[in-house]
Every structure is written in C-alpha cells, then in structure tokens.
Amino acid sequence: MKAYIGVDLGGTNVRVAKVDENGTILQMVKEATEIEQGVEHVVAKIISMIERIDRYADCEGIGMGVPGPVDTVQGKMVLATNLPGFEGYPIAQKIGDHFHLPTFVDNDVNVAGMGEAILGAGKDEEIVYYVTISTGIGGALVVDKKVVAGKNGHAGEIANIIIDRNREKVNYLNIGAVENEASGTALTRKGRRLFGEDMIAHAGDVFALARQGNSEALALCDELAYDIAVMFSIIAHVVDPAVFVIGGGVMKGKDVFFEKMERDFRSMIHKGMQTVKFKEAQLEEPGIIGAAMLPKAYLK
Amino acid sequence: MKAYIGVDLGGTNVRVAKVDENGTILQMVKEATEIEQGVEHVVAKIISMIERIDRYADCEGIGMGVPGPVDTVQGKMVLATNLPGFEGYPIAQKIGDHFHLPTFVDNDVNVAGMGEAILGAGKDEEIVYYVTISTGIGGALVVDKKVVAGKNGHAGEIANIIIDRNREKVNYLNIGAVENEASGTALTRKGRRLFGEDMIAHAGDVFALARQGNSEALALCDELAYDIAVMFSIIAHVVDPAVFVIGGGVMKGKDVFFEKMERDFRSMIHKGMQTVKFKEAQLEEPGIIGAAMLPKAYLK
Structure with missing residues (x-):
C-alpha cells in the first residue's frame, strides 16, 4: 500500500508521521519546534525527524501543514506570525530537494479540511466546507477533493468576516469579525466581563454555567449561536456546500449552542439550500493525516 | 473554427446565437418568451429559433443560461420564479435530444461569470469572482474557467448575504441582505423615501443628485459604497479571488461610489490579499456568449 510523509509544523510543536493511503498513521514522532533557534534549526530538525521514520525513502511524497496563508504554487508561507523567519522561505523546495521526493505545503486549516474531505466526515461529498472553531476560527473550501486556496492563499480566512458591524473594536481584525465574537477566545472574553476572571478560565466555563441554567451564560451562548x-449562512450563499464539517474545541459546548445555531442558520438560507448538512470532524489527527494527503491529492 | 449555440432564456425575452470559440457572435435571433403560453410553447420556440441559425447542426454543442438556481448535473432549474413551469423540467435533455447535440444549462449569472472568466475581464486569472449589481445582486465563482455551482446550484446567491443585521425587514430575504441595501432597487427605494417618488424613477436619479452635490444623495451613495x-470583503475572505469582475447597471454610478467602495473594502481585508483587482465586465453580451461557452468548457 502507498504511504506518505505528513508534517504538521506548528509554532510550539512539530509532528512528523508516515500515513498510508487510507489515512492510518503508521508511525509518528513529535518534538518542540524551537523557532527561537532560527529557521535553519527548524528545517534541520524536520529533516532529522523524517529520517527517523522507517523506510521514509519509500514514501510517495511529503505534505506539510503550516500555520498561516501559503503560496501553494511556490511552496512558501505568505505570512508566518507564529513562525518568524518562515515568511517567503522556500520550505517545500528545501525539504523536497533533500529527500528527492515531491513536497507540498498548505495552510494547516486547508490541510485538515482536505483530510476530512478525503477520509473523514466529507468523504462522500464533492463540495465540502471545513470550519474549525477554536481559539481562532478558520475555514477551507474543498471542491472535488482539492482545496481552493485562493490567489494569495487567503481563501478560508473567515475569521475576519463581519457578522455584525455594530460591535466593539477588539484587535486588528474588522469590527464585528466573527473570530472576535464567536471563537473560544471571544466567549472567554465575554464570560470574564460578566462573571469575572476568577470564574472563567476558558470557554468551557461559560458552557458549564449555561448547563447549570445560569441565564446570563445562556444568553451568551445564544448570542454565540446566532453569530456562528x-x-x-454567509459561507453557504457564496459556495453552497453539500456539508459543513466542523472541528475545534468550541464544539465541546455543542450540547449548549448547536441546536439553536442550526435553527438560526436554516432560517437565514433559501429553501433550495436546506439539504446542507453539518457533521463533526472525524479524523483524530486531521492536521497530520491531512498533510500526508497533499501528495496523494496532487500526484494523481 | 469551432462554433457553439448560446441560448439566453429570460422571463421576458429569449435570445439564441451562434458564437465562435473566440466569443464572436456570428448570428443572433431574439423573441418574446411568452411564458404565459406554457413550457412546451417556450421549448418549441427555442427549437425553432435554433433551426433559424445557419448551419446550426455543425455546432459543437448548446449552452443555455436561465434565471435561477440550476441542477447542472441533471440540466434542470431548481427554482424558476420568472419561468413558471420550468422548475424540475428536463430542459437540457429536451433540447439536446432534439438536436442530438450535447446541451448544458446553468444559471444566467454563472454563465455570464464564466464568459467573463474565459473571454472577458478575468481571462488571465485562475480564480475569478463575478458580481452583477443591478435590479438584484448575483455572483459566480469561477475556478480554472469552471463555475463552482454548489451542491444545489445556489453558490453565488450572494443577494441574501447579511451585510448589516440592524436594518429593516424588506421582503423574504434576510434582514440586512445586501440586495435589499445596495442593489439598484434598494437605492431607488431609499432615494424615494428621501426625495419622493416624483424625483426618483430609478437609481440613476440618486446618482445624478449626488453628482450635483446634494448632501443627502451623497450620504446615500456613501452608505451604498460601504455596504457593497x-x-x-466577505466574499474575499471566503475565496480570495485574483479579480472581482463587476457588471450590472449600478456601475453606471461608479464615478459617484466606486472609489470610496474600494477604499472601504481595502480597509477590511488582510495585507496579503491586497493584490485583488476590480475590473469592469468587458463582454457586450455576457449572457449569450457565456451560455455558448458552456459546451466549450465542459466538452474539453
């Protein structure tokens, strides 16, 4: 059976795995990224991690997921906030030349979305929209099992979509950007304002209060549902996907907000679009499995 | 040179043309649709119009643009508000079987977008987003010269995108739907409220007042610019196109609102997305030329 190398390069950790074409992880190694020691240090680390994989040279290709927008044609990060030095660095070429293997890079959310579209919750559909709602919010459009990355790798940068222009300015994102109103970070911020920092360590504490019937927490979760x-609805009107696949930690509160979210959503879309489904992400390691699927998708 | 039959089937008129592969219209015929006489009457009319085209049988295929969402696989309209009776009617099969020619159907906005992407303002780009701002607002995503029509043919139904949830309820669309706030119809409605029905026959009258320096008209146009x-910005964050191609009658007021619109837009998107361009639609007859390009695109 064919196998691929997947690399999940994050700001904190790097993971390298050998994955077969069915998405089974055969072997995985993990290390701290140590980006503070520089780009060449990280590249040497990735190379040595790949060399620790059994029979790495027999793999068909290498796929990498990285945090931030990517020029997928050039194999370079366009913006590398969490990996200083990697902006514009020819990472695909460096790794590919070393191993003489075809090497592909894409944004970590795109990679996870492609993994879900090929092997996970979207595997039976031609047009899949993957959304992760976690600390931040990101998305990926996958048409016929290939990511639509956009001209500058910014397709799916849905964090910055304005869902209500009448909100407060929070950071560099747009006023009313969905990430500032409906991410885990946003729910934590709003929860702390209502209940204090001692009560709310993270979004899960707001969900817990809602489950206990706290009316203010319930109102926050209803607002979250509506904003999401x-x-x-915005994404649906632009691309009309067959399925939304949803991942990310905020789904741990799905019992509190998801039913209302879906009801609100269905009231905002046309009758002919109601066949759209919501499914939870299924892959245990979408980042690493999805990365390994890059060569599978592009080498066909 | 190869040639194709394009059919532009509207609620008022039907146009049939022979178009060569460079997009040149070689011959065109036009008639009233007469939908009130029934579906079979309209189909017979289209067939007889095609038969009036010189050497129609030598064409490679037939493409049709229709008003409303289309199941492009089945070749049927999903919703046919302006063509009662055509919902679910196997129009592609009926026309195709009669002429023994491959026949394709798509939404009129998708067809115009594909025409612009193949032959018009988007011809040098891989990822094109076409928007028409007229009586209504519609869009089409074209990736690698093919339309992404969505699961139910509703991709690009951007009229219903909420651009500000704090507006009034106008019709069946969402509160704050862009078509109710920034279309020609919307500008006419708002202009009439300010200046009276006698002053404002259509959106052009608001633009004319703005050109004369009327401060209320200028404020309306500024609001229009911001809403658009x-x-x-929403579409850009979902698909990150290389170019937005814009058509539709509201662009007749571009001297009044477009510069501000683009400035507002660029303040709402990430630095890495700023290469996106705006171009005006170039084809004189995008509906009919785009329809004729359907067989060209799908027969490859």
Whole structure:
C-alpha cells in the first residue's frame, strides 16, 4: 500500500508521521519546534525527524501543514506570525530537494479540511466546507477533493468576516469579525466581563454555567449561536456546500449552542439550500493525516 | 473554427446565437418568451429559433443560461420564479435530444461569470469572482474557467448575504441582505423615501443628485459604497479571488461610489490579499456568449 510523509509544523510543536493511503498513521514522532533557534534549526530538525521514520525513502511524497496563508504554487508561507523567519522561505523546495521526493505545503486549516474531505466526515461529498472553531476560527473550501486556496492563499480566512458591524473594536481584525465574537477566545472574553476572571478560565466555563441554567451564560451562548449561524449562512450563499464539517474545541459546548445555531442558520438560507448538512470532524489527527494527503491529492 | 449555440432564456425575452470559440457572435435571433403560453410553447420556440441559425447542426454543442438556481448535473432549474413551469423540467435533455447535440444549462449569472472568466475581464486569472449589481445582486465563482455551482446550484446567491443585521425587514430575504441595501432597487427605494417618488424613477436619479452635490444623495451613495464593500470583503475572505469582475447597471454610478467602495473594502481585508483587482465586465453580451461557452468548457 502507498504511504506518505505528513508534517504538521506548528509554532510550539512539530509532528512528523508516515500515513498510508487510507489515512492510518503508521508511525509518528513529535518534538518542540524551537523557532527561537532560527529557521535553519527548524528545517534541520524536520529533516532529522523524517529520517527517523522507517523506510521514509519509500514514501510517495511529503505534505506539510503550516500555520498561516501559503503560496501553494511556490511552496512558501505568505505570512508566518507564529513562525518568524518562515515568511517567503522556500520550505517545500528545501525539504523536497533533500529527500528527492515531491513536497507540498498548505495552510494547516486547508490541510485538515482536505483530510476530512478525503477520509473523514466529507468523504462522500464533492463540495465540502471545513470550519474549525477554536481559539481562532478558520475555514477551507474543498471542491472535488482539492482545496481552493485562493490567489494569495487567503481563501478560508473567515475569521475576519463581519457578522455584525455594530460591535466593539477588539484587535486588528474588522469590527464585528466573527473570530472576535464567536471563537473560544471571544466567549472567554465575554464570560470574564460578566462573571469575572476568577470564574472563567476558558470557554468551557461559560458552557458549564449555561448547563447549570445560569441565564446570563445562556444568553451568551445564544448570542454565540446566532453569530456562528450568520457566518455559516454567509459561507453557504457564496459556495453552497453539500456539508459543513466542523472541528475545534468550541464544539465541546455543542450540547449548549448547536441546536439553536442550526435553527438560526436554516432560517437565514433559501429553501433550495436546506439539504446542507453539518457533521463533526472525524479524523483524530486531521492536521497530520491531512498533510500526508497533499501528495496523494496532487500526484494523481 | 469551432462554433457553439448560446441560448439566453429570460422571463421576458429569449435570445439564441451562434458564437465562435473566440466569443464572436456570428448570428443572433431574439423573441418574446411568452411564458404565459406554457413550457412546451417556450421549448418549441427555442427549437425553432435554433433551426433559424445557419448551419446550426455543425455546432459543437448548446449552452443555455436561465434565471435561477440550476441542477447542472441533471440540466434542470431548481427554482424558476420568472419561468413558471420550468422548475424540475428536463430542459437540457429536451433540447439536446432534439438536436442530438450535447446541451448544458446553468444559471444566467454563472454563465455570464464564466464568459467573463474565459473571454472577458478575468481571462488571465485562475480564480475569478463575478458580481452583477443591478435590479438584484448575483455572483459566480469561477475556478480554472469552471463555475463552482454548489451542491444545489445556489453558490453565488450572494443577494441574501447579511451585510448589516440592524436594518429593516424588506421582503423574504434576510434582514440586512445586501440586495435589499445596495442593489439598484434598494437605492431607488431609499432615494424615494428621501426625495419622493416624483424625483426618483430609478437609481440613476440618486446618482445624478449626488453628482450635483446634494448632501443627502451623497450620504446615500456613501452608505451604498460601504455596504457593497462589506459584501466584497466577505466574499474575499471566503475565496480570495485574483479579480472581482463587476457588471450590472449600478456601475453606471461608479464615478459617484466606486472609489470610496474600494477604499472601504481595502480597509477590511488582510495585507496579503491586497493584490485583488476590480475590473469592469468587458463582454457586450455576457449572457449569450457565456451560455455558448458552456459546451466549450465542459466538452474539453
């Protein structure tokens, strides 16, 4: 059976795995990224990690997921906030030349979305939209099992979509950007304002209060549901996907907000679009499995 | 040179043309649709119009643009508000079987977008987003010269995108839907409220007042610019196109609102997305030329 090398390069950790064409992880190694020691240090680390994989040279190709927008044609990061020095660095070429293997790079959310579209919750559909709602919010459009990355690798940068222009300015994102209103970070911020920092360490504490019937927490979760529904309705009207695959930690609160979210969403879309489904992400390691699927998708 | 039959089937008129592969219209015929006489009457009319085209049987295929979402695989309209009776009718099969020619159907906005992507303002780009701002607002995503029509043919139904949830309810669309806030119809409605029905026959009258320096008209046009900018920023974050191609009658007022629109838009998108261009639609007859390009695109 064919196998591929997947690399999940994050700001904190690097993981390298050998993955077969069915998405089974055969072997995985993990290390701290140590980006503070420089780009060449990280590249040497990735190379040595790949060399620790059994029979790495027999793999068909290498796929890498990285945090931030990517020029997938050039195999370079366009913006590398969490990996200083990697902006514009020819990472695909460096790794590919070393191993004489075809090497592909894409944004970590795109890679996870492609993994879900090929092997996970979207595997039976031609047009899949993957959304992760976690600390931040990201998305990926996958048409016929290939990511639509956009001209500058910014397709799916849905964090910055305005879901309500009448909000407060939070950071560099747009006023009312969905990430500032409906991410885990946003729910934590809003929860702390209501209940204090001692009560709310993370979004899960707001969900817990809602489950206990706290009316203010329930109102926050209803607002979260509505804001997320607006985001999904916007995406639906642009691409009309067969399925939204949803990942990310905020789904741990799905019992509190998801039913209302879906009801709100369905009230915002046309009758002919109601066949769209919501499915939870299924892959245990979408980042690493999805990365390994890059060569599978592009070498066909 | 290869040639194709294009059919532009509207609620008022039907146009049939022979178009060569460079997009030149070689011959065109036009008639009233007469939908009130029934579907079979309209189909017979289209067939007889095609038969009036010189050497129609030598064409490679037939492409049709229709008003409303289309199941492009089945070749049927999903919703046919302006063509009652055509919902679910196997129009592609009926026409194709009669002429023994491959026949394709798509939404009229998708067809125009594909025409612009193949032959018009988007011809040098891989990822094109076409928007028409007229009586209504519609869009089409064209990736590698093919339309992404969505699961139910509703991709690009951007009229219903919420650009500001704090507006009034106008019709069946969402509160704050861009078509109710920034289309020609919307500008006419808002202009009439300010200046009276006698002063404002259509959106052009608001633009004319703005050109004369009327401060209320200028404020309306500034609001229009901002609302359209929000819509474009939303689409940009979902698909990151290389170019937005814009058509439709509201562009007759571009001297009044477009510069501000683009400035507002560029303040709402990431630095890495700023290469996106705006171009005006170039084809004189995008509906009919785009329809004729359907067989060209799908028969490859």
